[in-house]
Amino acid sequence: SISTNGTTVSFNAGSDYRLKENVVSLSGSNAKTRVKQLKVNRFNFIKDPSLTVDGFIAHEAQTVVPEAVTGYKDEVDASGNPVYQGIDQAKFVPLLTAALQEAYSEIEALTARVAALEAA
Numbered sequence: 001s002i003s004t005n006g007t008t009v010s011f012n013a014g015s016d017y018r019l020k021e022n023v024v025s026l027s028g029s030n031a032k033t034r035v036k037q038l039k040v041n042r043f044n045f046i047k048d049p050s051l052t053v054d055g056f057i058a059h060e061a062q063t064v065v066p067e068a069v070t071g072y073k074d075e076v077d078a079s080g081n082p083v084y085q086g087i088d089q090a091k092f093v094p095l096l097t098a099a100l101q102e103a104y105s106e107i108e109a110l111t112a113r114v115a116a117l118e119a120a
Contacts, residue, residue: 031098
């Protein structure tokens with residue numbers, strides 16, 4: 001759904017637990033490894049060469065976070081015209097959050113080890 005309060009706009013995906021099944025934690029699933037597989041690029045769009053942005057190439061990101069990408073690489077319609085892929089950047093947030101949580105756990109463990117070594 002899309003909602004607004006007059007100041008902000010929210011694009012909402014169904015997230016109520018009653019809509020879901022087979023829920024498993026993403027923590028401990030090696031999210032950092034998946035994040036490292038994402039190739040982040042700088043580029044401009046052909047129609048606006050003056051604007052350089054950071055982002056992903058859809059078919060490359062699709063191998064890591066397939067739910068974030070619509071369409072198929074090099075797809076064409078019946079007339080041979082390109083059918084372009086799209087990407088929903090918000091679909092990366094859960095994976096990035098899990099990877100950050102993994103990184104924080106490692107940092108905390110390393111900090112504890114350093115403190116123990118310094119105390120010895």
